[in-house]
Amino acid sequence: MLARDGFEQIYYVPYCAVCDQPIQPPLPSPFVCSNCLSKLPFRMDKEKVSWEEDVPLYATFFYREPMSNMLISMKFSGRTDRARAIGPLLAMTVCRRHLSFDAVIPVPLHKKRLADRGYNQATLLAQIMSDKLSIPVVEDLLIRTVDTSRQSEAHSAVERYQHLRGAFEINESLPVLETLAGRTVLLLDDVLTTGATLAEAAKSLRAAEIKVICFVAATNKDRYSAYGDVLESW
Numbered sequence: 001m002l003a004r005d006g007f008e009q010i011y012y013v014p015y016c017a018v019c020d021q022p023i024q025p026p027l028p029s030p031f032v033c034s035n036c037l038s039k040l041p042f043r044m045d046k047e048k049v050s051w052e053e054d055v056p057l058y059a060t061f062f063y064r065e066p067m068s069n070m071l072i073s074m075k076f077s078g079r080t081d082r083a084r085a086i087g088p089l090l091a092m093t094v095c096r097r098h099l100s101f102d103a104v105i106p107v108p109l110h111k112k113r114l115a116d117r118g119y120n121q122a123t124l125l126a127q128i129m130s131d132k133l134s135i136p137v138v139e140d141l142l143i144r145t146v147d148t149s150r151q152s153e154a155h156s157a158v159e160r161y162q163h164l165r166g167a168f169e170i171n172e173s174l175p176v177l178e179t180l181a182g183r184t185v186l187l188l189d190d191v192l193t194t195g196a197t198l199a200e201a202a203k204s205l206r207a208a209e210i211k212v213i214c215f216v217a218a219t220n221k222d223r224y225s226a227y228g229d230v231l232e233s234w
């Protein structure tokens with residue numbers, strides 16, 4: 001379900017997902033005009049954020065304009081159409097970095113938050129990547145059991161980690177759990193700030209013998225340590 005599908009079906013006007021101006025095909029990338037594509041804050045040779053062997057992390061973009069605005073509007077203003085522009089660019093990072101995995105797992109929202117928003121922005125991106133890469137999306141294996149919507153009240157990174165501790169569980173009734181044991185998944189989220197959410201979600205998957213490659217659309221971090229700096233200060 002993409003918010004602008006109805007609009008496109010009526011008018012057949014391809015538009016740029018960044019500047020919203022009409023564009024003429026062929027496009028350099030789906031739904032992004034060449035002018036906007038040149039302005040996107042690609043991390044380029046900094047796509048590999050974490051060099052830890054057990055929990056690598058990749059990000060395609062820095063969290064800067066216009067990507068930050070795209071991600072905010074995708075999450076909070078119903079601009080789900082922007083996932084169609086961002087998703088293929090994330091898939092290109094996967095190909096460039098030769099990342100190998102058997103499933104894409106979007107970081108889940110708590111069911112209450114999902115009901116409020118109507119969709120999970122990470123799942124939208126996961127579905128587009130899945131289409132491009134022909135690798136399945138696995139939902140419902142990872143479950144968010146704690147509603148962390150009050151997380152913004154936590155001031156320090158340590159407090160945010162404490163709010164998230166034990167926030168994810170594995171649905172052990174799913175047959176896919178056995179399939180993925182010993183295999184690798186791409187754990188996908190839209191934005192990484194402190195890294196607390198991804199680290200906690202990755203921990204749950206790893207406890208189920210699943211290897212994890214973390215991946216986010218955007219972060220400004222230069223270095224990320226899932227089990228390093230912050231967790232050590234618990």
Ligand SMILES: [Zn+2]
Nearest residue numbers: 016019033036
């Ligand atoms: Zn544009």
